[in-house]
Amino acid sequence: xxxxxxxxxxxxxxxxxxxxxxxxxxxxxxxxxxxxxxxxxxxxxxxxxxxxxxxxxxxxxxxxxxxxxxxxxxxxxxxxxxxxxxxxxxxxxxxxxxxxxxxxxxxxxxxxxxxxxxxxxxxxxxxxxxxxxxxxxxxxxxxxxxxxxxxxxxxxxxxxxxxxxxxxxxxxxxxxxxxxxxxxxxxxxxxxxxxxxxxxxxxxxxxxxxxxxxxxxxxxxxxxxxxxxxxxxxxxxxxxxxxxxxxxxxxxxxxxxxxxxxxxxxxxxxxxxxxxxxxxxxxxxxxxxxxxxxxxxxxxxxxxxxxxxxxxxxxxx
Amino acid sequence: xxxxxxxxxxxxxxxxxxxxxxxxxxxxxxxxxxxxxxxxxxxxxxxxxxxxxxxxxxxxxxxxxxxxxxxxxxxxxxxxxxxxxxxxxxxxxxxxxxxxxxxxxxxxxxxxxxxxxxxxxxxxxxxxxxxxxxxxxxxxxxxxxxxxxxxxxxxxxxxxxxxxxxxxxxxxxxxxxxxxxxxxxxxxxxxxxxxxxxxxxxxxxxxxxxxxxxxxxxxxxxxxxxxxxxxxxxxxxxxxxxxxxxxxxxxxxxxxxxxxxxxxxxxxxxxxxxxxxxxxxxxxxxxxxxxxxxxxxxxxxxxxxxxxxxxxxxxxxxxxxxxxxxxxxxxxxxxxxxxxxxxxxxxxxxxxxxxxxx
Numbered sequence: 001x002x003x004x005x006x007x008x009x010x011x012x013x014x015x016x017x018x019x020x021x022x023x024x025x026x027x028x029x030x031x032x033x034x035x036x037x038x039x040x041x042x043x044x045x046x047x048x049x050x051x052x053x054x055x056x057x058x059x060x061x062x063x064x065x066x067x068x069x070x071x072x073x074x075x076x077x078x079x080x081x082x083x084x085x086x087x088x089x090x091x092x093x094x095x096x097x098x099x100x101x102x103x104x105x106x107x108x109x110x111x112x113x114x115x116x117x118x119x120x121x122x123x124x125x126x127x128x129x130x131x132x133x134x135x136x137x138x139x140x141x142x143x144x145x146x147x148x149x150x151x152x153x154x155x156x157x158x159x160x161x162x163x164x165x166x167x168x169x170x171x172x173x174x175x176x177x178x179x180x181x182x183x184x185x186x187x188x189x190x191x192x193x194x195x196x197x198x199x200x201x202x203x204x205x206x207x208x209x210x211x212x213x214x215x216x217x218x219x220x221x222x223x224x225x226x227x228x229x230x231x232x233x234x235x236x237x238x239x240x241x242x243x244x245x246x247x248x249x250x251x252x253x254x255x256x257x258x259x260x261x262x263x264x265x266x267x268x269x270x271x272x273x274x275x276x277x278x279x280x281x282x283x284x285x286x287x288x289x290x291x292x293x294x295x296x297x298x299x300x301x302x303x304x305x306x307x308x309x310x311x312x313x314x315x316x317x
Numbered sequence: 318x319x320x321x322x323x324x325x326x327x328x329x330x331x332x333x334x335x336x337x338x339x340x341x342x343x344x345x346x347x348x349x350x351x352x353x354x355x356x357x358x359x360x361x362x363x364x365x366x367x368x369x370x371x372x373x374x375x376x377x378x379x380x381x382x383x384x385x386x387x388x389x390x391x392x393x394x395x396x397x398x399x400x401x402x403x404x405x406x407x408x409x410x411x412x413x414x415x416x417x418x419x420x421x422x423x424x425x426x427x428x429x430x431x432x433x434x435x436x437x438x439x440x441x442x443x444x445x446x447x448x449x450x451x452x453x454x455x456x457x458x459x460x461x462x463x464x465x466x467x468x469x470x471x472x473x474x475x476x477x478x479x480x481x482x483x484x485x486x487x488x489x490x491x492x493x494x495x496x497x498x499x500x501x502x503x504x505x506x507x508x509x510x511x512x513x514x515x516x517x518x519x520x521x522x523x524x525x526x527x528x529x530x531x532x533x534x535x536x537x538x539x540x541x542x543x544x545x546x547x548x549x550x551x552x553x554x555x556x557x558x559x560x561x562x563x564x565x566x567x568x569x570x571x572x573x574x575x576x577x578x579x580x581x582x583x584x585x586x587x588x589x590x591x592x593x594x595x596x597x598x599x600x601x602x603x604x605x606x607x608x609x610x611x612x613x614x615x616x617x618x619x620x621x622x623x624x625x626x627x628x629x630x631x632x633x634x635x636x637x638x639x640x641x642x643x644x645x646x647x648x649x650x651x652x653x654x655x656x657x658x659x660x661x662x663x664x665x666x667x668x669x670x671x672x673x674x675x
Contacts, residue, residue, distance in 0.1 A: 014453050014456075015453070015456050015460055017457075017462070018421075018453055018454060018456065018457025018458075019457050019460050019461070021457070022458060022461070023458055023461075026470060026473050026645055051337060063582045069539055119573065138433065141594075141598050141601050142594055142597075143549045143552075143553075143593070143594070143597060145552075145553055145556065145632055146572075146590045146593060146594055149572065149575075149576060149579075149586050149588060150586075150587075152576075152581075153579060153583055153586055153587070157579055157583065160585070164579075250463030251437070251462055252463065252464055254467070255462065255464050256464060256553050256556065257463060258559065259556075260576065261558060270465065271468060271557060274465075274468045274469055274472045274559075275472065275559070276560075277472065282469070286461070286465060289462075290460055291463075293460075294460075
């Protein structure tokens with residue numbers, strides 16, 4: 001069991017390393033240093049060079065990379081060029097909207113998808129099933145930022161039920177907080193819900209075929225108990241995988257959706273920082289996001305192994 | 318070689334039978350294509366869109382940049398079927414041009430990333446020594462959400478349309494490379510490869526002449542999904558302002574304008590959005606249809622239950638391009654069925670319970 005976990009953890013290191021290196025390289029090899037962006041077009045070469053030296057940008061790339069990674073491992077991600085604060089602080093300040101958004105989106109997705117998936121599996125081949133499948137296909141196909149735009153149009157502009165953009169922290173009241181986040185959350189959740197519905201449905205179909213379900217029914221168990229206590233429990237694992245992987249999708253979707261709804265979260269932060277060539281922030285946020293994502297997947301993998309011991313025991317190639 | 322002498326009549330009969338057989342085979346294939354609803358819908362939609370993109374700007378009485386300030390911000394009307402924007406430009410014309418740009422960029426990105434990705438995948442599958450390194454790099458690139466990677470690259474290169482193509486190509490190469498590698502690896506394990514190798518064929522020849530022709534179908538399917546993905550990613554890029562610079566317009570930049578004007582004019586967002594969705598739908602249907610066409614088993618597999626022990630359970634899910642895990646952080650929400658259909662095949666023993674195999 002422990003070896004299983006250890007092996008999964010170790011396999012992540014090369015991936016993380018590649019991510020570090022790639023981010024670093026892209027930003028640093030770009031023409032136009034932060035110094036020239038910061039000083040504007042009027043700056044002379046000497047000024048740019050001086051600022052570059054001050055920021056430590058004239059050191060060899062390897063040295064810069066090592067010092068940055070070293071700092072990162074101890075929690076120091078450097079200081080933002082533009083925001084005038086440590087990167088870590090910038091991340092902390094921007095994380096709650098994104099986190100709130102992700103949580104609401106996941107909850108919506110789960111609440112919609114699992115019952116629908118179970119229903120579709122139970123009534124396989126019927127009209128209900130086909131409608132649900134068609135709906136999920138729609139959810140998968142519509143890009144979330146377009147969905148976000150349409151939701152904005154309908155609920156924000158035409159109906160005026162919900163605010164068009166901005167953000168209020170949870171401390172201002174739950175309804176207010178929710179009002180600002182619900183539209184983007186739905187936009188993000190749609191794709192997730194669609195995928196989870198399909199996964200749940202196919203997983204449940206497989207499980208429902210199995211003999212012990214027939215036995216449970218023969219025993220006279222109520223159908224709902226059969227479905228939820230026996231079938232869903234066993235069919236849940238693939239669903240868990242999809243949920244975990246969906247987190248990555250949420251993070252990506254959040255970038256554009258946050259911009260559409262003007263939510264001051266990590267997505268907006270990173271987009272603005274990229275435009276401003278604010279290397280430390282970009283590196284920090286990308287690193288942070290990737291680590292979170294990788295950890296979540298690790299957790300899902302481990303949970304998978306825990307919930308079904310056969311997986312951890314089976315030799316993995 | 319058959320040395321029996323055939324009379325001329327027999328030869329003729331044989332030829333005719335051969336031709337009839339070939340014709341029936343072609344008809345069967347055509348029937349299969351026509352009976353494939355996803356494929357047909359996708360193909361029709363895409364053909365229509367391409368025709369509109371090519372012919373539209375030509376047919377329109379307006380030009381893309383024609384300003385008619387007195388008409389600005391009018392909704393759909395007889396003069397302007399889809400309305401105008403805040404400069405008085407005809408929206409329909411702008412959309413035709415935008416569609417052209419988006420499709421052209423998408424096509425370029427697809428072709429380039431397919432070429433490069435296929436090359437990398439083939440090399441990786443054939444030369445095991447570089448496989449590890451190459452795939453780690455690909456995994457690393459795929460760990461990024463594609464939007465972020467694209468924005469980073471655009472910030473690095475500068476805002477020009479060529480750079481959009483380059484950046485997006487880089488983003489999508491790993492997707493193709495993974496699929497190609499996966500497919501090529503299974504071909505490489507076939508016996509005929511050993512046979513050809515023992516005959517002394519060079520590696521290049523083997524790869525190009527023997528491996529490549531056998532993996533054409535997954536390449537085509539994946540390319541279709543990459544096209545859809547590219548359109549969405551380019552639209553997102555331009556929407557954020559990091560894509561096609563003005564005065565050029567792509568669907569994304571029109572959407573950006575629309576968003577800014579959303580209180581004054583709903584039609585910009587709605588029509589630009591609808592066209593984009595249509596594009597994406599068309600391509601996804603096409604990809605699904607093509608995949609079903611090339612591998613009919615996958616259609617049936619979806620409703621099969623009770624897998625035999627160790628049998629492949631096809632997971633329709635996000636990310637996990639075929640091949641190995643680690644799951645990539647690059648699972649994009651922006652990708653519609655492309656993701657769902659880049660099926661990850663997970664071998665599990667979990668379903669080993671059922672007695673009946675399939």
